[in-house]
Amino acid sequence: MYIYDQVDQRLVDERVAQFRDQTRRFLDGKLSEDEFRALRLRNGLYIQRYAPMLRIAIPYGLLSSRQLRKLAQITRRYDRGYGHFSTRQNLQLNWPRLAEVPEILAELATVQMHAIQTSGNCIRNVTTDHFAGVAPDEIVDSFVWCEIIRQWSTFHPEFSYLPRKFKIGVNGSAADRAATFVHDIGLHALKNEAGEIGFRVIVGGGLGRTPILGQVIREFLPWPHLLTYLEAILRVYNRYGRRDNIWKARIKILVKERGADKFREEVEAEWARCKDSPATLTEEDVRRVEARFTRPRYESLAPVQALGGPGFESWKRRNVHGHKVPGYAAVTLSLKKTGVPPGDVTSEQMEAIADLADRYSFGELRVSHEQNLILADVREADLPALWRQARELGLATPNIGLLTNIIACPGGDFCALANAKSIPVAEAIQQRFDDLDYLHDIGELDLNISGCMNACGHHHVGHIGILGVDKNGEEWYQVEIGGNQGQTRTGTGAALGKVIGPSFARADVPQVIEQLIACYLERRDSEAERFVDVVHRIGIEPFKESVYGNAHQRAAGRSRERALA
Amino acid sequence: MATLIKERRVVHESAPSPDARVIRLEPGDDPASVAGELDRATRVEVNFPKFGDGRGFSIARLLRGHYGYKGELRAVGQITRDHLYFMERMGFDAFELREGEDANEALAAFTTFSVFYQRA
Numbered sequence: 001m002y003i004y005d006q007v008d009q010r011l012v013d014e015r016v017a018q019f020r021d022q023t024r025r026f027l028d029g030k031l032s033e034d035e036f037r038a039l040r041l042r043n044g045l046y047i048q049r050y051a052p053m054l055r056i057a058i059p060y061g062l063l064s065s066r067q068l069r070k071l072a073q074i075t076r077r078y079d080r081g082y083g084h085f086s087t088r089q090n091l092q093l094n095w096p097r098l099a100e101v102p103e104i105l106a107e108l109a110t111v112q113m114h115a116i117q118t119s120g121n122c123i124r125n126v127t128t129d130h131f132a133g134v135a136p137d138e139i140v141d142s143f144v145w146c147e148i149i150r151q152w153s154t155f156h157p158e159f160s161y162l163p164r165k166f167k168i169g170v171n172g173s174a175a176d177r178a179a180t181f182v183h184d185i186g187l188h189a190l191k192n193e194a195g196e197i198g199f200r201v202i203v204g205g206g207l208g209r210t211p212i213l214g215q216v217i218r219e220f221l222p223w224p225h226l227l228t229y230l231e232a233i234l235r236v237y238n239r240y241g242r243r244d245n246i247w248k249a250r251i252k253i254l255v256k257e258r259g260a261d262k263f264r265e266e267v268e269a270e271w272a273r274c275k276d277s278p279a280t281l282t283e284e285d286v287r288r289v290e291a292r293f294t295r296p297r298y299e300s301l302a303p304v305q306a307l308g309g310p311g312f313e314s315w316k317r318r319n320v321h322g323h324k325v326p327g328y329a330a331v332t333l334s335l336k337k338t339g340v341p342p343g344d345v346t347s348e349q350m351e352a353i354a355d356l357a358d359r360y361s362f363g364e365l366r367v368s369h370e371q372n373l374i375l376a377d378v379r380e381a382d383l384p385a386l387w388r389q390a391r392e393l394g395l396a397t398p399n400i401g402l403l404t405n406i407i408a409c410p411g412g413d414f415c416a417l418a419n420a421k422s423i424p425v426a427e428a429i430q431q432r433f434d435d436l437d438y439l440h441d442i443g444e445l446d447l448n449i450s451g452c453m454n455a456c457g458h459h460h461v462g463h464i465g466i467l468g469v470d471k472n473g474e475e476w477y478q479v480e481i482g483g484n485q486g487q488t489r490t491g492t493g494a495a496l497g498k499v500i501g502p503s504f505a506r507a508d509v510p511q512v513i514e515q516l517i518a519c520y521l522e523r524r525d526s527e528a529e530r531f532v533d534v535v536h537r538i539g540i541e542p543f544k545e546s547v548y549g550n551a552h553q554r555a556a557g558r559s560r561e562r563a564l565a
Numbered sequence: 566m567a568t569l570i571k572e573r574r575v576v577h578e579s580a581p582s583p584d585a586r587v588i589r590l591e592p593g594d595d596p597a598s599v600a601g602e603l604d605r606a607t608r609v610e611v612n613f614p615k616f617g618d619g620r621g622f623s624i625a626r627l628l629r630g631h632y633g634y635k636g637e638l639r640a641v642g643q644i645t646r647d648h649l650y651f652m653e654r655m656g657f658d659a660f661e662l663r664e665g666e667d668a669n670e671a672l673a674a675f676t677t678f679s680v681f682y683q684r685a
Contacts, residue, residue: 157654161619
């Protein structure tokens with residue numbers, strides 16, 4: 001856990017005072033709606049469909065049990081007893097009262113938390129691999145680099161009024177679990193032949209209505225230059241990114257319009273001016289940040305083969321992950337139980353999870369971008385006990401990496417931007433695929449749902465992606481296949497999905513998914529070949545046929561029924 | 566007449582003298598285009614025509630950092646108290662507030678934050 005120093009704490013406290021003043025000025029009529037909007041957004045406060053929505057920052061997804069208890073208390077006192085973990089590893093409250101938001105921020109500051117830069121046209125919360133620091137394939141502990149970037153980007157005076165929001169993702173392991181190719185900037189830690197640490201720099205990726213994979217503009221950036229290079233990229237973007245059209249304002253459009261080579265040249269020219277400036281990192285800088293992280297005091301343990309019943313075994317297969325320290329494992333608490341909106345947690349669950357973290361994982365946990373919670377440092381011998389307790393809390397659904405581990409945005413039930421609902425679609429699919437054996441047989445499959453083109457549910461990088469669209473005031477759903485968030489293992493790398501054809505009514509979506517799965521099961525060459533790998537091997541045509549062929553037959557069947565009626 | 570703040574004080578400016586050399590940069594202008602004139606300039610004005618347009622911050626950074634401009638650097642346009650702290654950090658030392666801004670409240674904005682992270 002990163003522990004604040006005096007500077008960190010003072011900045012957060014002063015931010016609370018500033019926002020208290022801005023809210024007062026707005027409520028007194030001294031700030032217009034528009035002006036207050038630009039300011040409240042910098043504190044994660046949106047005005048949504050029914051109420052304000054407050055997005056609380058969880059930097060790089062790392063959370064202590066004490067912080068989680070505070071979040072439980074806040075959701076109970078100021079909201080309706082639950083919160084929603086988002087794909088950017090943050091927590092969203094759906095029902096706070098505007099006038100009370102300064103109080104909520106003050107409460108957060110008491111546990112070293114805030115809502116700084118969780119929205120607005122600035123550098124947002126830096127995200128990373130939820131197995132940072134514990135992954136067997138670790139290259140660097142990405143938390144340290146995320147914290148260095150967090151500090152640099154917090155209230156950066158030059159980059160606080162960018163053309164549009166700006167998201168940075170850092171990956172510290174061999175596998176890319178941080179979706180670095182769909183970020184404004186993706187950083188991938190590498191070790192060169194001399195054993196030096198650096199970063200592959202990927203720019204211009206993103207989802208939204210113009211999904212684009214990022215381009216590598218530098219294969220190896222030695223770590224001391226990390227911040228000056230980011231500065232150069234941000235300066236080029238701040239000066240030349242489009243400001244005339246909100247839909248063309250992200251850096252991906254600038255990179256696309258310029259071309260990666262031209263963009264790289266501009267960045268390198270800018271970097272030549274600021275390289276070796278005082279922002280260059282030293283070993284002491286890195287050590288200073290590193291030293292503020294508490295580290296688990298691991299015992300030296302022999303690996304244990306924890307045993308339990310069949311339920312335990314399938315949970316262990318899906319929800320327990322490797323750890324770099326022998327005798328320990330990382331555990332995913334699934335927030336994807338059927339009937340619960342993906343990512344939602346009640347105040348009571350938060351408190352119970354905080355207890356589990358204290359009992360089994362050094363009082364820490366992580367939020368994954370797949371909207372689950374991770375206990376990263378569990379003794380293997382404790383797994384059966386943890387499983388039983390997690391199961392009682394409804395947090396042990398053994399579906400991590402499987403079809404029902406659905407990523408979904410809040411959708412039309414809450415969000416003012418949505419064209420369609422996401423949560424009922426997720427639930428209908430989960431119900432259709434509630435047979436665990438079948439689910440495990442289908443194997444690894446990411447299914448992502450967004451309620452509109454803004455793509456908060458990351459549908460473009462789901463192996464199956466579902467997008468809510470509006471057709472003459474009715475909710476319809478478009479289906480994409482073949483997307484992939486990144487090179488998480490051998491096989492398909494980062495990829496964007498392709499639309500299979502005309503959209504479907506909500507009631508038909510589970511059936512369509514079933515047809516896609518049937519097509520996959522027929523065509524896979526072995527159980528090891530995932531759905532997404534098959535799509536990339538054989539293309540989308542066979543899948544289209546299996547869905548629309550049947551749709552025509554169904555339509556024909558329906559007209560026959562009508563004719564007979 | 567809009568309020569003018571210079572070096573954290575409200576000042577009243579007399580009419581400009583005829584030989585004042587004022588360079589004015591718009592958000593899309595490249596500071597390189599005026600690099601040769603900077604040492605003779607009375608002041609440089611950077612215009613912020615819209616609340617959320619942050620290009621002028623990078624212009625200031627380049628003028629101070631790269632071109633070594635030491636003279637008065639004035640932010641003009643839609644300048645509210647909510648911008649002042651960041652603008653000062655970027656090297657602005659004069660601010661022409663937009664109409665209707667309360668000068669005293671604006672002065673308080675310079676001390677909203679007492680610490681910061683960035684070194685450069």
